Structure formats: structure tokens, C-alpha cells
Amino acid sequence: MKATTMLALAGTAIAADMPSITMKGSKFFYPNGTQFFMKGVAYQREYTGGSHSTRATGSSKQYTDPLSDKKTCERDIPLLAELGTNTIRTYAIDPDANHDDCMKLLQQHNIYVVSDLSEPQTSINRDQPAWNLHLYERYTKVIDAMSKYPNVIGFFAGNEVSNNATNTPASAYVKAAVRDSKAYIKKNSKRWMGVGYAANDDKAIRAEMADYFNCGNSDESIDFWGYNIYSWCGTNTMKGSGYSDQVDFFKDYNVPVFFAEYGCNEPSGAEGRIFQETEALYSKEMTDVFSGGIVYMFHQEANDYGLVKIDGDKASKMKNFGALKKQVLKADPKGVSQNDYKPSGKARSCPAIGKAWKAASGLPPSPDKDLCDCMMKSLECTIDSDLDEKSYGELFGNICAHNNPACAGIAAKPELGNYGAYGMCKPDQQLAYVLDSYYKKNGKTAKACAWKGAKLQSASSVSGECQKRIDAAEKTNKDVASATSAISPSKTGSGDKDNAAIRGAPATGLAIGAAALAGAVFAL
Template identity: 45%
Template sequence: MNFALIIINLFITYVMFASGVIKAEEFKLDYASAKPAALPPIETVGSKFFSSETGEQFFIKGIAYQPQYSLEDVSSLGIPISDTKYIDPLASPAICLRDIPHLAELGVNTIRVYAIDPTQSHDVCMEALMENGIYVLLDLSEPDASISRESPSWDVNVYQRYKDVIDAMHQYSNVLGFFAGNEVTNDRTNTDASPFVKASIRDMKEHIKDMNYRAIPIGYSTNDDVETRENLAQFFSCGNDTADFYGINMYEWCGYSSFHSSGFDKRTQEFKNYPIPVFFSEFGCNLVRPRPFTEVEALYSKQMSGVWSGGLAYMYFEEENQYGLVEIDSKNRVVRLKDYDYLRDEFNKSEPKGITKSEYLRRLGLNTGGPITKRECPSISVAWKAAEKLPDKPEKSKCDCLTNALPCLVTPFSDRSKYREYFEYVCGQVDCSDIKADGENGEYGEYSGCTPDQKLALQISKMYFNLAEQNDICPVDDRHIYFNRDSKNDQNDKECTSLIRSVQKTSKARKTDNKSLNPSKDHTSSGSHIVPKFVMGLAFVILTGSIV
């Protein structure tokens, strides 16, 4: 099938989706009986990407691809309204089929999508991308389920989200890999968040192996912060649990810069012996508009292609931040900007010279004399406070026991500051070390992988167990905190019964004054109740993994 015919077929299919003649759910493909995938999976070997079919080195020529969420766009494109705070372009044929011809002409072989809805079908868009030779890099997180730099944790909700995305997308051979985080650590003040991201990489690689999926690479995307760049790169490639690839959001080259004046020469030298594939997970400084994208020639030149595996320009859609290549007009038509033309021309004339897998393995054996040795992790310092020890895999069954069997339970607070307020109070009454999440010192409590509601319920229940009279009233007065009457029933689950008995014993670790807390009266978020300084420090570790 020639290129013109592909474009015509895509356009006809797009019109039928946009007009509602065809619905995505009616077009779902049965991959068990579908024809073999058009694209061979990409694999990582040492510091390179290779085609699993030809053994040729693979260089990413990509673009970030995520439309901004708006109710107007959702309505105009006929996208079903859901609880998500993002538009999944890979589950929206009206979007992807409109754009794929432009992506193909741009010359990209990879797109990066920052959030997808794992409950939707992605068959139509992934098949269309496959037919056009385009791979996909997917972020595992979404706005309401991610590892936060301010309050890092690796909990059951984020764990489930990451698994759901992998389970939904592993079947497509053109999924190049997954990002477990994007700029979670972005400066020296939050380096303690990195152990939680690295734990997520470890557990998702284990999940892929346990499910007998193909070995899809999982990596991390970082910013280019001068104080943390060296330690971050070392951290995600050290020890027993490493990332499969490493992306850097690189915006040092602006306008008509050069290999030396941009600092690309220094970055290339720094990553010369990096053990896993490294590439630009974003690039495209916009201080000069339209962007000439002159860095593309350097990125795929002999100066850089021996170290870097390409990169992804940011971004396809023009938005308020003015990084786009195209605009979408009121009639849902693609209007190309000058930036599109510049990037297309640069991509089309760039032909990086790589190495074959067999030759690379031969050289690797000659240079190392054997297997690659394990790298040491960075030491704790003023600018780096991330422990080598990682949190354990979250245990849903253990956390579910808390919800099912604790006497006092918590419903989610819309005001997130309430969690800090209540943790500060209850951790002055009972020992909260079992929910501690301290990425700096590598100290993680038994229940640190549970949700904030479960953690708070656990500590309030300890206060309840310390009451002289245990009636059906919890010791904290708030409409989000309630007594669980089912907790008085005999538990059929022996594990849960044993767990609750253990909690009852540990509740005596710090004596309570048996006072109720009513934030609407005596105790408010302005800090009207006094908490000892060391208790506030512990509460902050629980919430953020840091010590103040």
C-alpha cells in the first residue's frame, strides 16, 4: 500500500469516527486472531535500543503528543465524559486519525503520551500508528495517581494504576517503553523522592515478568538540574534495581546555538559510558520562535549519536506555553505552524549511523572482558539525600485489612491540608513509625504503602484502642472519620485478625490523653493546638518522606 493510499484511508476512517458513523467500541480488534504486528518490538541491550527483528540500532525521532484537557474539546470531538482530568488521544480515534498523517509527514517514529485511560480501547489508534511505523512511549502516571515530589510514597493506589496501564498496553508491539516518573526529583530539595520512583520501576518490571509479558523497557524522565543531574543519572543506573533507559528533558539549546555553546558537548561527555540507553525525553527551547530546531542535526550527528539514542521534541499541540507545532482550529482542522516545517525538515535530513546488535555485543565483550559490573549508588551529601534502600512493594491485602477491620475509618478529604493537620495531632498521641516513609534514610514503616486514608485510620484506631471505654465513638470528631461497626464482628480472615491484634498491642507505645479533636472548634489548620517539635518532624516524614 503506497503512502497516498494510506492517507486517503486514514482520512475516510477519521471522517466516519468524527461523524459518529463508527464508534471505537464497535471497532475493537481481537488481537488474539489479528494479523501479526507490523512493527517489531524495540529492545534494550547495554546502552542502545535495537530492533528485535533486524538487530539494527534504533534512534528515537519523536514528538510529545498530549492534547490539553477542556470540556469544549471533549464535547466537540464526541469523547465520552469521564472522571479523568486528561484526554487520552490513543483512545480517541477522532483525534489520533486526524493527526497521524501529520505525524507521519513530520518524520517521527515515536510519540510520547503522558496519560492514558487503561479502561478504554486503544486498538484503533495503536493499529493506525503501527501502520505508519510509529512507536509509543507511555507515562504510567496520571494527575491523580502519581509519585509526588512534595509527599512521595509508593502506595497501593499508584501501584494499581501503573499495573493497569501495563496490562492494557502490553499487547501492542509498538509500545517502546514506559516512564515510571517525570521530573519527580527536580532539585536538591526533593531528592528523597527518587527511591519511591525506583521502587516502582523494580515492581513494574517484576509485574511484567510475572505476567509473562514481553520484556517492555521501563525508565525515568528527568529535568536537567545542574545540582542533581549527576547523582540522579547514577542513582537510576546503580545497584540491583536499575531503570532500563533514562530520558532527560533538555532545553539548553535555544535558537541557532551550537554543540559547544549549548553545553551539549559537556552532557555528551558526561554520559559517554552510561550503561543504559539515554535520550532527550523532551527538547525544544522556545526562546526563539518559530523554533529552527537546529539541535536536531547535532543530536543525530556522529558527535552525539554514539552516546544518545535520539529524542522527542516538545510538543505537537500549540497551547498557552507556545511549544506547539500545530494548532487545531474551530472546525477541528490541523493548522501547521512554522515550527512544524522546521522540525520536519531537520528530521528528514538527519540519518544517524548506528551499530548492529551483533557488532555491539562483540565490542562490549572485548571492552569489558565479561558482564557489566554493578554500579555504586551516590553517597548522601548536602545536594543528594536519597537512600539506596527502597520501599517494599505495596501489599493491597494488608492495606485492605485496615479498611475492613479497624474500628475507626476515614473517607477522603478534599482539602489535602487536613491530612497534615490530623497526622500532626495523632502522631503526638500514638507511635506513627509504622507508616513512616523516609526516602532519605531508607526507613519505611510496615504500612507505608497504604493510602493516606488507611494510614490515618490506623493511627486514630490506635487512639481508640487506648480509650478507657471503647464505645462506638472515635476519638477524633470529624464527619470524614467514622466508627466501623463491622469491626466488632468476628473476622473470618485470620491474617486480618492477627494484624488488628498486633495494632492493638502497638497502640500502647505512646500514651494518649483521651481528648477528642474537633478542628472546627479548638483545633484548626492555623495551628491552634500545640504539637511538640519532634512530633511535627515525624508527621512531616510520614507525609513527605523528608525531615524538617
């Protein structure tokens, strides 16, 4: 994918540059070598219609970009500064909007940004996970939109996608998003910006989650780990809240760890919060390991976690606003200088596959528009241009039932780390591939392309590099029919088009069906 002009201008600020944050080992640093600790607040109104990590695709935008309205930012950013905030987290920004005014105001108040890359309708769905061109285009557009601002620390590739032991396969797709987002930044940006993940605090998988996203090649692993934790409620202690256990667990982690969300509202709701945990978070007992945290959340909503009530254009500070302000302003964490700091942490080992964990180290392939386009040119049986997307699921289900080898190219088996070559293409391209594969495996008879919504066409001439890459992908897809264990990485071409992430998938238990593929379409 080509970098946009915006990303090419990364590092050119719209105002006097704030010093950009960098990372060394498990710490964040200012350019002068002083350690940076987040004193953060989550800054975004709640999504309409529910959790963004389980939303299906709809037709209307279900979020409001918090950094695209100058008037709103002029009202809210001084309040954030009053709290002692030096970092905000945004959950969904519109990459087509103009953020100059709000980002300038944030710079004027010395506030950094960490932003999620997804949005409610374009995110990795824990129930029907995918990592494909549609998602990749969204993620890279957000990177393009935000990279020119020096006060952007980095991005989250996912938020609580795998949130219990039943949906851990989805983490493979998020880690693939981490890998490809990091590669995009490395190729196109002039400065470091991190890509991390924000996890919930589920006892059954929290260790496996932290290990999985940190294990393996550094090009694939997270740059920082965000932890959404609400275990310290009211008056508590390091031991009683479990904070001491977290310090012990992460003490040898090799990338920065911080609370991506915190601020329990039990037992008395938002107004009962005293933020005793904030004092603990910036104490010596925690700052050797944790790099601060982000309080959830600025806006008072139905979930009752707010610091500020919004009534029309008016913002009113709540009681717990003062409680947080008191704790943050007195917090004075003592860090280490960058020159004196000698990182000692090591990457974790990948978790074993078992009852509680079903995502292997092998990842889904990187989205590759050129390969998908090459494949589409080679098809003799394809989808009719009039076919409604709502019909995709039925067609997928009819053809791919009973582990049909025609579907091997889009199959997935996360517990083995095996994936077909074309699972990263857009849904219409995947369906076209399946139709053509079925047609060719059934003798190219007219009946084999007689599905409702399918049509015969004359394949375009494909040669050279394009054919070479299709042949390599087909070799991978042939392995799908017989593999019963992890398959060694293969390549779909040469040079910059290499895709070593593509792997085969076993014929038994292909993760394809009417519900899964329909979900993949509508979760984009």
C-alpha cells in the same frame, strides 16, 4: 494483583505486527539486530490547571487521552509521519478507553509509543510523595491497556518529579514505582517493555538523579533514562550547549539514554526554532551514547512549543514544522549491530546523602493489597464510614504530631531508606491503622478511640498467613520508634507475599503531619 485479560494477551496485535523494540546494554534494537534511534515528537495537549507533577487530586479528569479518538488520530498521525517520526511520547492515557484505532494507525505509519504511567490527578507528588495501592492500580492499568500493542517500547514511571535539591526525597517513591512496574511487566507480559524516568536538567542534582535511578539491583533500577533538556537554543555548538558534557557523562551508562524532551524555543518562540540540535543529536558525536530524542511538542499551546496549530478539527503546519522535517529526514544515524555490540557500561554507585541529595537506596514498600486487607480485619478502632476524606489530614495531624509512635507504621525517612509497613496502603486504611495503633498504645480506653470520625468495632478473627504477615509488619513498625540509622530489610510474610522493601523509620523527624497526609490524600 492479578493480571487482567488484556495483559495476558500481550503480544497479540490488532494488525500486522510491527517488530517490537528490545534493549541490550545501552542500546535499543529491532529484532533483526539493527540499532533503533528515536526520532520522536511529544504528542499530547497540555494539561489544564498546571504541571502534572505537582497537581493535587480533584474531581474531574484534567487531560485528554490523545490515542482514544480515531478522527483526531486520522488527522494527526499522517503529519507525524511526514516529520519522519518513528516514536511519540504520550503523558497520560485513559486505561479504560479503547486505543485500537489509533494504535493501528500508528503501526501503519511505523510509529512506536513511550507513555507515562501517571496522569495529573494520579501521580507521585514531589511535595507530598507517596507510592501506594491507589497509584499502583493506576500504573498497572496503563500497562495492561498498552501491553497488547507491539509498538509500545515502554513507560515512564515519573516525569520531573524531583526537579531541584529541595524535593529529592520524592525520587525514592518514583524508584519504588519503577521497581514494581518492572516486576508487574516481568510477571505478566510475554515480551520486554521498559520502565524509565524522565528528568529535567537541573545542574544541582542532574548527576545525582542519573546515578540514583541507575544504581543498585537491576530489578529496582530504570531500563532507560529520559532527559528533558533545552540547553541548545538557536545556533549553538556541542560545547556551548553543554551537549558534549552530556555525552561525556553518559558514555559509560549501562542503559539507553535519550532526550525525552528537547527543542528550545528561545529567543524567538516556536516559529524561530531551526532545530540545529537535531542534526547534532543524530551525528556520530552523539549516537555512540544517545539513542535519539523526542521533540516537544506537536500541538501549539500557550507555552509556544508547537509544530502544528489546531483550530477546531483543522490542523495547520507551522513554520518550524518544516525546519524539523528537514533535519529529521536527512538524519541517518549509524549504529552498531546487536551481534557485534559488547556492552561495557556499569551500574552507577548510589549518590551520597548530603545537602543536594536526600534519598537513600532503601525504597518504600511495594503496594500489597492482601497485607492492607489483613491489617484492616484486625482493627478494633477504625474510621467511621461517614468520615469525609477532607477530614483525614486533621486527624492525621492531631494524632501524629510530635513523632507519636502510633504513627510509626506509616512513617517515612527517605534520607535513611526507612519506611513503615503500611505507608503503601490507601489513605483511609492508613488512617484506620493510626487510630487503632493509638488506641492500643493508650490502654484501649474508650477515650483513646473518641476522635471525631473514629469508632470502636469488634475485630475480625485473623489467623494463619494473615496473622503471620501482620506480626512481621508490626515487628518492622516497632523498629520505627527507636531507629536512628538505616534498618536492614525485613519481610512481612513468605513466598510470593514477601516484601523485602519494608523498612523501619526513625522516631525523630517522622515525615507525617496534617499537611503531609492531607496532601497525600489529595495528590493521589
